[in-house]
Amino acid sequence: MAIDRSWRRISWLILGIGGLILAGGLALGWGSLRHVLYAERAEGEVIEIRREGDMYAPVLRFRLASGETEEVKDLGSGAPDFAVGDRVTVLYMPSDPEDFRIDTFDRLWFSAIFVTGFAGFWLLFGVVAWALSSNVDLFIIGERAFALIAGAALAIGTAALWNAVGLYSSGTRTEGTVLEVRETRRTEQEEVTRPDGSEYRRNVERVSYAPVVRFTTGDGREIEFHGRSGSDRGFTQGDRVTVVYDPANPIRASIVSFLDLWLPTAVAFGVAVLFGGSVWLSRWSRRRAS
Incomplete structure (x- = not known):
C-alpha cells in the first residue's frame, strides 16, 4: 500500500502540473x-520584418474604421513567417487597436495548440501514475500510452506529408542564395562512464546550423526564409540552392532536399511505426502467453 500511496501522490502532482x-x-x-x-x-500590409536578436517580428500597417492609419509590431518568431509586401487580415479591438491578431491559423491557434498538446503529455503521464497506484496491469498501461503516442505521431506525419507533397508538386521552383548560416548553441548534460565503472555528468555544448536563404519570386519580390537546421554545416555563405515556393504565399518555401522537405514526415512516421509496433508486439506476446 505504501507504494500505491506514493504513486497516488505522484499522479496528483503530475496531473496538477x-x-x-x-x-x-x-x-x-x-x-x-x-x-x-x-x-x-x-x-x-507587412511593411517591415524587424530583426530583434534571433527573432523576426513583422511590422504591419492597416487602416482603422475611423480612417486613421495604425502601425503595429507583432510578436517575433525564430524564423520569418511573413515577407515585406504580404497582405494580411488584421483583427483588432476597437477600444485598443494595439490589441490585435494577424488572421492566420499559425498566429491565432498554434501557440494554444502547442501548449495544450504539451499539457496532454503531462496528463497522460499523470493518468499512467494513477493507474499504477490502482494496480492496473503495467502492460495494459504501456500499450494504451504507446498507442496514443503512435496515433499522435501518425496524425502529425500525415499533415507533414500533405504539406510537403502539395508544395513539391504545385510549387514554383527557382534558384536561391544562402545569405548566412545561423548557429544555435545550447548546453546539455550527459552521463559519462569512467574506466572504473563510476559515472559522472558533464556539460556538452551542442551546435545546430540553419541556412538563411534569399530568392526572388516571379513578380520581383525578395523573400528570405530559414532552411531546416541540423548538426552539420551543410551549406556555406554564397551557395546556390534550388528553392520551391508557394506563389500565393511565397514565405512558404523550402530548399529542395530530403532534409528540408521530407525529414519531418519520415521522423513522424518512424515514431508511429516504433510505438505502434511496440503495441502490436506486446499484445501478440500476451496472447501467446495466455
Missing part, C-alpha cells in the same frame, strides 16, 4: 477566439 499547463493553453485559445468573435477586421 498538467492541469495548470492546460489552463494556460485554454487561456491562449480564448485570447484568439475573443478576437475572432469580437474584433474589427482590416486589410493590412
